[in-house]
Amino acid sequence: MLHWLRHYRRAMLPGDISAGVVVAMMMIPQGMAYAIVAGLPPVVGLYASILPPVLYALFGTSSTQSVGPMAIISLMTASSLAPLASQGSTLYTVLAAQLALLSGLVLLACGLLRIGFIANFFSRPVMSGFTIGSAVVIALGQVPTLLGAPWFTLHVPSAVLGLASLALLLLARRALAPVLRTAGLSPDAADIGSKLAPMVVVLGATALVPVLGLDALGVRTVGTVPAGLPGLNLAASHGHWQALVQPALLIGFMVFLISMSGAQALALKRAEKLQSNYELIGLGAANIGSALTGGFPVTGSMSRSAVNFAAGANSQLASLLAAALLALALLLPTGWLALLPLPALAATIIVAVIGMLDTSTLKTSWRYDRADAAALAATACGVLALGVEAGVVIGVALSMGALIWRASRPHIAVLGRIPGTEHFRNVERYSADTAPGLLLLRVDAGLFFGNVEAVNERIEDELAARPDTRHLVLVLSAVNAIDTSALFALGELNAMLAARGIKLHLAEVKGPVMDRLKHSDLLGALGGKLYLSTAMAWDDLAGT
Known part of the structure; x- marks a missing residue:
């Protein structure tokens, strides 16, 4: 923070303000939705979006990184905690924060020991396979919520609302930006407008709940959202530390990898230099902050960071303003948040993860190196069939095995x-x-x-x-x-x-x-x- 504050200029403020407002608007539905993916109450997603970006701004080196809940890390959290506690229980919430604390300590230790180079051992095909498998798992997991009933059944009012929200979001994803450009907006403004479609759809669906009496018809909503900022959380389950170490190591590794991949792409556009060890420290502090405020593991979000960049963010002040606006939203009356329909939130999650189904890496690796293509496919299938952790282990093992095989047979x-x-x-x-x-x-x-x-x-x-x-x-x-x-x-x-x-x-x-x-x-x-x-x-x- 001392570095970017020293170089801060008044001309940078308008861009930071606009980016902060836009990202805060994205974070409300996104944070709540990703908390649901993690198996936690929706408000926990907002808790995990306030202090983490503030702490990242102290140590992180990316000017546009948006730190908070993210779909893949939320899925890994749910996968790690499922054997230890039932979703919705107090123990589950405590363990989620405990997992964030351990992940943060892992990241912090790696940063202090200057071992940021470990991210180089996770190949791009394996990362792509992991992302594809995770996206499919997340999307399938949201289908019952989208339809308002278990698999192969549906609750008609919930299904109508969920499928209508899904259709609108898919339409906005494909066609809204071109329409806004045709209407006279600049390409960047049109892109930002299309990214805010989930907020508009969720607000519209929320308004329909009291107007049409959807809650009386059985449409599930978020429920009561406690007003006020999260308190200091020091709760811990002393009998679960050992069980959380392995998933914390894996989640910490993935937090760093996901965060660096997105931040690096944006840094290249501005000729910025990221320092991997400071990134580790910043992400570690962010996760410790999430744990202390009752949150769960967080990372830099590629989609939010891209929006932050496009909205004009010039420094981490944009993230600080976004965090302040989220805190203000919790200080104001939160009754309207209780009416957010879960089918609409499920639709936002499904559309968000659809964007992660990128097959270009698979096509390229299939043409260029079949061993990498096999590692990608095996990772994706491993995540689907065996779970997140097993999928990652399979992918890394295959990548390292292919590397050793090539090295053992030199040209x-x-x-x-x-x-x-x-x-x-x-x-x-x-x-x-x-x-x-x-x-x-x-x-x-x-x-x-x-x-x-x-x-x-x-x-x-x-x-x-x-x-x-x-x-x-x-x-x-x-x-x-x-x-x-x-x-x-x-x-x-x-x-x-x-x-x-x-x-x-x-x-x-x-x-x-x-x-x-x-x-x-x-x-x-x-x-x-x-x-x-x-x-x-x-x-x-x-x-x-």
Whole structure:
């Protein structure tokens, strides 16, 4: 906060005010809806939208990040607490806040220990698969509320209201922005107007409840919403700390990943630099604040942050103003909130998660890398069939497995000289010359315990195909590291080749690799020479 306050200018205020008002209008139906997804009373979603953005503004580095409830994290909260307590119970509410506290402490610790790089281990296809699976789970979970009755039945007044709200929201999502642009609004204003459609639909549905007597017809509403700000929450269930540790680690990880992906995209548009470790601290503080005010785990919302950006937010003051407006809404009479019909809120949730069903990553990965496509599909199916946590574990395991599989089978090319040049290329891809008795092999990966056996096998195959080989040159231009196992393997290769009358040479060894090799016995025992370039090795060895 000290950084952006020092650079704050009066000209930035109008944009922050407009963005704060717009985001606050979004947060009322969104916060309440996502609290329902988490299995909590709707007002808890408002509690989780007040202090968290204030605390994030103290430490976070994104000027447009909107922190609060978010669909996926709400689903993960419900999934984590379902085995421990029944929804609607006091224990469930206590555990939700306790989960937020633990998630916040995890994030805070990661930030203080400067390990923000851990987000790099969660691949984009896995994230996409997780998002798709979660979106389907959330949408299916809202269908009974939308129709006002359990699966395969319906309550007619609720279904009419819910389906009408759903149709209006889908229509607004597809056509409202173009209509507003045609009416003369700027593209940004039209986009913001379309994003406020859920607020308008929910307000309209709420007005219909007393006018048509829908509550008397059995349409379920939010019910009494207590007025006033949330008090300090220090309640905890001491018997559940251990059971919450694992889900808190996973939720903390996902909070950071979701938040950074959205904030990073917006930061690029303004040439801003995000500091991942401060983001961890900011998100950790936000979740601790949510816990202390009776909330549940929160994160940066991609959709709200985009609206915040489009509405003109210039700094975190926009989020502070939005939080202040939400607090004011709770201080004012809240009787009208009690009339919010649950079918309309279910419609807003379904439309929100429909936007998360992006298949472009699946199409791209299928064309580019089938292993990534398989990880995406397995993650989505895992979330649907086994639950959120199992789906994430499956996706990460498959991604890491694919990474290890690729690393264990490095690409190795037989090199030849391009006629008339000093360039050497793969003889399978280019018309390149080779020299009798000389074998040039380029290893295109670091050498470590997981791939030395595959490298040795390939060398043996190439030597068997060229029995006249007298000089083997390993071109290490693509080798960034050689671990101890690979060092021993190179020593054994050198001895084996020497016994067969073949000299082992090394070319284009990188500086950091050479620095480590100097501390070993390999260079002294090497049967051949070290060459600065492949061309120098060719000139020295070809024809000898």
